Amino acid sequence: MKPIIPDQFKERYGKLVDDQDAFFSSLLQQLPKSFRINPLKASPKTIEKRFKDYGIVLKQVPWYSDAFVSKNYAIGNTLENFLGYIYIQELTSMLPPLILKTELQNAEFVLDGCAAPGSKTTQLAAFMENRGTIIANDINYNRIRALKFNIEKTGTLNAIITNLDLRFFPKREGGFDVILVDVPCSSEGTIRKNPTMLLKWLNQKKRIPGYANLQQQFIVKAFDLLKPGGCLVYSTCTIAPEENEGVVNWLLERRPAKLDQINIPEMKLTPGILEWNGEEYNPEIRKTSRIWPHHNDTDGFFLAKVRK
Amino acid sequence: MITKCSPQDQSLVLDYFKERFGIERHLFKDFSFYGASKGRIFLGPKSLIDKPKPVTAGILIARISRFIKPTTNFFQLYGKFVKKNSVSLTRENATRFIRGEDLELSADKTSNASDGYVLVTYLDFPLGCSLLKGNRVKNMIPRPKLLDLEFL
Numbered sequence: 001m002k003p004i005i006p007d008q009f010k011e012r013y014g015k016l017v018d019d020q021d022a023f024f025s026s027l028l029q030q031l032p033k034s035f036r037i038n039p040l041k042a043s044p045k046t047i048e049k050r051f052k053d054y055g056i057v058l059k060q061v062p063w064y065s066d067a068f069v070s071k072n073y074a075i076g077n078t079l080e081n082f083l084g085y086i087y088i089q090e091l092t093s094m095l096p097p098l099i100l101k102t103e104l105q106n107a108e109f110v111l112d113g114c115a116a117p118g119s120k121t122t123q124l125a126a127f128m129e130n131r132g133t134i135i136a137n138d139i140n141y142n143r144i145r146a147l148k149f150n151i152e153k154t155g156t157l158n159a160i161i162t163n164l165d166l167r168f169f170p171k172r173e174g175g176f177d178v179i180l181v182d183v184p185c186s187s188e189g190t191i192r193k194n195p196t197m198l199l200k201w202l203n204q205k206k207r208i209p210g211y212a213n214l215q216q217q218f219i220v221k222a223f224d225l226l227k228p229g230g231c232l233v234y235s236t237c238t239i240a241p242e243e244n245e246g247v248v249n250w251l252l253e254r255r256p257a258k259l260d261q262i263n264i265p266e267m268k269l270t271p272g273i274l275e276w277n278g279e280e281y282n283p284e285i286r287k288t289s290r291i292w293p294h295h296n297d298t299d300g301f302f303l304a305k306v307r308k
Numbered sequence: 309m310i311t312k313c314s315p316q317d318q319s320l321v322l323d324y325f326k327e328r329f330g331i332e333r334h335l336f337k338d339f340s341f342y343g344a345s346k347g348r349i350f351l352g353p354k355s356l357i358d359k360p361k362p363v364t365a366g367i368l369i370a371r372i373s374r375f376i377k378p379t380t381n382f383f384q385l386y387g388k389f390v391k392k393n394s395v396s397l398t399r400e401n402a403t404r405f406i407r408g409e410d411l412e413l414s415a416d417k418t419s420n421a422s423d424g425y426v427l428v429t430y431l432d433f434p435l436g437c438s439l440l441k442g443n444r445v446k447n448m449i450p451r452p453k454l455l456d457l458e459f460l
Contacts, residue, residue, distance in 0.1 A: 054459040079460035133353040155385040158353040160362040170359040
């Protein structure tokens with residue numbers, strides 16, 4: 001059955017995009033399969049050659065040289081996947097570690113607050129070249145099994161796993177250099193991967209205020225755990241402003257946080273919005289980034305880079 | 309819960325890696341060893357945090373019981389440093405091995421390895437750990453890792 005985009009969805013989000021037709025039609029198109037090379041174990045040249053020999057056509061992602069897309073859905077059945085030389089991951093999921101690349105070079109202590117299943121943790125480790133310490137934390141003990149599996153598969157030696165609600169995470173003396181909070185959200189941005197999301201969207205929409213409440217607590221807590229000068233990335237895979245700009249605005253109203261402008265060469269980013277449902281946000285919010293599915297052939301995503 | 313590995317256990321594992329596989333000690337100098345229940349030994353970061361207590365650190369590299377048993381994940385990372393006691397597979401056997409099958413190899417394929425735990429390779433790729441007994445290779449790849457590969 002072909003998924004249908006609910007009218008309420010169109011009404012709610014149509015006004016936020018530059019090209020409604022392109023946006024709505026992009027939601028009904030299947031995402032290409034994507035992966036990144038794991039530099040802890042392999043090099044791009046070797047992988048490209050092996051895939052060429054397999055007859056699998058790869059396209060390098062213009063904004064991240066370690067990332068590739070393919071129309072061949074069998075890339076999971078390669079020796080390189082078995083060995084952890086590649087990591088199959090949505091393109092937007094690669095963005096939070098990518099915009100922290102510079103900060104990660106000399107980071108000693110990094111906290112990944114909602115880490116399972118470990119896609120971003122293992123990418124953080126790759127940028128850190130297995131140096132320093134990553135605390136990969138997740139509240140859900142069952143999901144920690146997947147986190148552990150992926151840490152081991154990718155040869156991530158600098159991560160430790162903790163199992164705690166981020167809101168109760170104890171302060172570390174000296175604070176953390178870098179924190180990533182890829183929070184639980186209404187996941188509206190993942191419609192292309194999971195079209196059934198459209199069928200349950202009206203119910204999911206009702207959960208947005210609950211998610212936003214939790215996210216507000218997470219972002220403030222994460223900020224408090226940072227060391228002065230440290231960097232925090234807040235990200236979601238939803239389109240809902242309440243869970244994106246609204247949450248960052250909540251932080252700016254309560255803590256002396258600054259936002260960094262996000263720049264990813266070769267990727268089209270859209271500034272965060274400054275008004276939603278009659279609520280006006282701090283003008284700094286324009287430094288946050290929305291990633292619309294029709295701009296870069298990806299999922300929908302949101303990023304904020306916060307400095308203490 | 310993990311704790312710092314005792315110096316005795318750490319030496320036991322490092323001596324075994326060196327003697328059985330020729331893996332040099334200095335390759336681990338940037339990391340620390342941790343221990344957990346059931347003789348599990350982890351290789352992880354030098355520094356931990358005090359609170360909360362970690363569930364695991366780094367990757368599980370070996371289990372100490374009557375024998376020392378290296379893990380497949382350890383070999384997939386450090387297999388390139390193995391100098392002895394490895395068994396090389398053909399493409400067909402590598403496919404079967406990654407699918408989870410035990411293998412019976414010809415004598416010439418196992419002549420460079422003695423009975424015990426061995427590294428299994430295909431071309432230059434370290435596939436994992438197995439137990440060699442005579443010409444029989446017992447599969448030790450953890451079940452969640454098994455794949456039916458199309459491309460190798």
